[in-house]
Amino acid sequence: MKTLDFSYLDYAFVNGTVITMDSADSIVEAVGIKGNQIVCVGTQNDVLSYADKRTKRIDLGGHSLIPGLIDSHFHPILYGLFGHDEDAAIINTNHEDCQSIEDILFLIAKAVKKRPKGTFISMMGYDQNRIKEKRHITLNELDLVAPDHPVQCMRTCGHICVYNSCALALIGVNEPEDAKQYPENEIVIEDGRFTGVVKDHTHFYLWSKANYSKEEQIKAALKSNEILLKNGITSIHDPGEFGEQSVQVMQTLCKERLFKPRTYMMLHSIYGKRFSKTLVDYFLDLGLLTGIGDDYFRLGSCKFMIDGGTSGPSCATRDPYDHDPKMPGILAWDRTEVADYIKMIHDAGCQATAHAVGDLAIEFMVEGYERAQKENPRENARHRIEHCSIVDPDLIERMARLGLCPSLNPGFLEWNGVNYTNYFGKRMQFFNAQRSMIDAGIRVSIGSDAPSGPVDFAAILDAAVNRIDRTCQTMVDQTQKITLMEALRLYTINGAYASFEEKTKGSIECGKLADLVVLSEDITKLSSERIRELSVELTMLDGNIEYQK
Numbered sequence: 001m002k003t004l005d006f007s008y009l010d011y012a013f014v015n016g017t018v019i020t021m022d023s024a025d026s027i028v029e030a031v032g033i034k035g036n037q038i039v040c041v042g043t044q045n046d047v048l049s050y051a052d053k054r055t056k057r058i059d060l061g062g063h064s065l066i067p068g069l070i071d072s073h074f075h076p077i078l079y080g081l082f083g084h085d086e087d088a089a090i091i092n093t094n095h096e097d098c099q100s101i102e103d104i105l106f107l108i109a110k111a112v113k114k115r116p117k118g119t120f121i122s123m124m125g126y127d128q129n130r131i132k133e134k135r136h137i138t139l140n141e142l143d144l145v146a147p148d149h150p151v152q153c154m155r156t157c158g159h160i161c162v163y164n165s166c167a168l169a170l171i172g173v174n175e176p177e178d179a180k181q182y183p184e185n186e187i188v189i190e191d192g193r194f195t196g197v198v199k200d201h202t203h204f205y206l207w208s209k210a211n212y213s214k215e216e217q218i219k220a221a222l223k224s225n226e227i228l229l230k231n232g233i234t235s236i237h238d239p240g241e242f243g244e245q246s247v248q249v250m251q252t253l254c255k256e257r258l259f260k261p262r263t264y265m266m267l268h269s270i271y272g273k274r275f276s277k278t279l280v281d282y283f284l285d286l287g288l289l290t291g292i293g294d295d296y297f298r299l300g301s302c303k304f305m306i307d308g309g310t311s312g313p314s315c316a317t318r319d320p321y322d323h324d325p326k327m328p329g330i331l332a333w334d335r336t337e338v339a340d341y342i343k344m345i346h347d348a349g350c351q352a353t354a355h356a357v358g359d360l361a362i363e364f365m366v367e368g369y370e371r372a373q374k375e376n377p378r379e380n381a382r383h384r385i386e387h388c389s390i391v392d393p394d395l396i397e398r399m400a401r402l403g404l405c406p407s408l409n410p411g412f413l414e415w416n417g418v419n420y421t422n423y424f425g426k427r428m429q430f431f432n433a434q435r436s437m438i439d440a441g442i443r444v445s446i447g448s449d450a451p452s453g454p455v456d457f458a459a460i461l462d463a464a465v466n467r468i469d470r471t472c473q474t475m476v477d478q479t480q481k482i483t484l485m486e487a488l489r490l491y492t493i494n495g496a497y498a499s500f501e502e503k504t505k506g507s508i509e510c511g512k513l514a515d516l517v518v519l520s521e522d523i524t525k526l527s528s529e530r531i532r533e534l535s536v537e538l539t540m541l542d543g544n545i546e547y548q549k
Helices: 044-048 076-081 101-114 139-145 165-171 176-181 200-207 214-230 244-255 273-285 335-347 359-375 393-402 411-430 434-439 457-466 484-491 493-498 528-533
Strands: 011-014 017-019 030-034 037-042 056-059 064-067 069-071 090-092 121-126 151-155 160-163 187-190 193-199 233-238 262-267 297-305 352-356 384-387 405-408 516-519 536-541 544-548
Touching: 011 044, 030 044, 037 044, 069 484, 069 493, 076 214, 076 244, 090 101, 101 121, 101 139, 101 151, 139 160, 139 165, 139 193, 151 165, 151 200, 160 200, 165 193, 165 200, 176 187, 176 193, 193 200, 200 273, 214 233, 214 244, 214 536, 214 544, 233 493, 244 262, 244 297, 262 273, 273 297, 273 335, 335 352, 335 359, 352 359, 359 393, 393 434, 405 434, 405 493, 411 457, 434 484, 457 484, 457 528, 484 493
Parallel strands: 011 056, 017 064, 069 233, 090 121, 121 151, 233 262, 262 297, 297 352, 352 384, 384 405
Antiparallel strands: 011 030, 030 037, 064 516, 151 160, 160 193, 187 193, 516 536, 536 544
16 A cells, blocks of 8 residues: 555545556555545555544445546537527527427527527537438528527537528628638538538638627536536546637636636637637747646647538548538648648647547648657657547557547447448448557547537446447447446546646546545446446545535
8 A cells, every 4th residue: 555644534435446547457445535635545444544533434335436537528618508498508409409490490489589689599409310300400491480680500519500691691691602702512502592501610600700708608617517527527628619718717717616627728719710720829929838727727739620520420531421422521721731730839849639530630630740740759749639530540550659649539429329330331440449549559538529429427438338329229330349447547547648647637546636436336346238327426526525416
């Protein structure tokens, strides 16, 4: 047993299976906490020898104690803006709330009655593959119910959106001819008429016309705070929100300890290329470095977005989609642009990352990192790729050689596995290729990408281990299955590694921060079929119990 010299313990967790996630994958009986640190890890008798009458003893009852979970791709403000009624900043239109286009139109009509003309109505969550009509809502349908309000109705992925005429006019698009000022295929026109569908980077730019106030963003972040703690998530990597104001909101809330999970906030704007470049370029011009901050809030990677999403689909793949070979993928950056931008971030001594989903976009990233390291070798750069959904053995080998830290989203399979199989066919063997990446020695981390994926920790672990589409209970290609213990490693210490914080968190070891989670079962005895039954009994963050069931 290792100990630090403290006179007594504030907390003693005893009588359980402590999954330490240390380098030896040790499992012990008990843990002692003093202040915000883990000070003693070992047998129950050893830990209790440091306890006295002031020590709060927590009997685990044979259940598992794990390190606090680290969600390496979670949007706290965006997720928290969602609500289930017409007053929400972003009206939730997922399948539970809206099972048909009629349901969506009903919510819009209610919002129209409450909001002044010209006020934006934001919605997100529907999936055209699941609603009754099996199609996108149309511009004409939106115009009929909301002729005087800009309306955006986003797919669950956030990359494809249907807008009405009032919204399109905000970016100077009134006639089909006007669409030519924006990238090809991003404003979808059929038979010479608008469909209302706007994809990816033009959509993100139009989204910038919807203004979410500082007060709305604060309320949203605090709403996410509760959900995260309930799921045992004590740290997040925020991949970007709504620009500079969101950075200030998150930094302030973390500093004041109102938002509890430790936050590693990437420099990126959901509003797209021009906004993100402005943010990143300003950061680099100031000469700042990745990781500036403290244990509660740090500025993280310099991020950009190359392609579209998986479930639309709109990602950039080397080969055509299986279900529709003529459907275009989206690329906002070309090969040379990607390499040049990576080189700029790399040379500034910062950590680079980008949203890259399809294998063509990921190829751009890998080539860019190869060039940057060849021209200016940097040890321990830990550059990342967000999502990194579709790869092949060659890309995996090159990523391993470069020491890249991809953040994967196994939870996507939970909602969209069957659709992915339809879109990508045999490529599903290397979709969310966690098994192959682990075997290659790549330090993979796990992110939810909520609200585009489930934030529920048990759902994410289930997807990583079982690869089953739970919307229809259909098994997806099993090549990349991993064990529960492997998935937990990705969800804890690997997440800490991806933000250069593995020395202070991510495992249960003496001297590390006291971020701990008590689960509802002993996971060493849990069958893979029952992972989704897991729940969090207690979440400790910084030595304080922040959630208790």
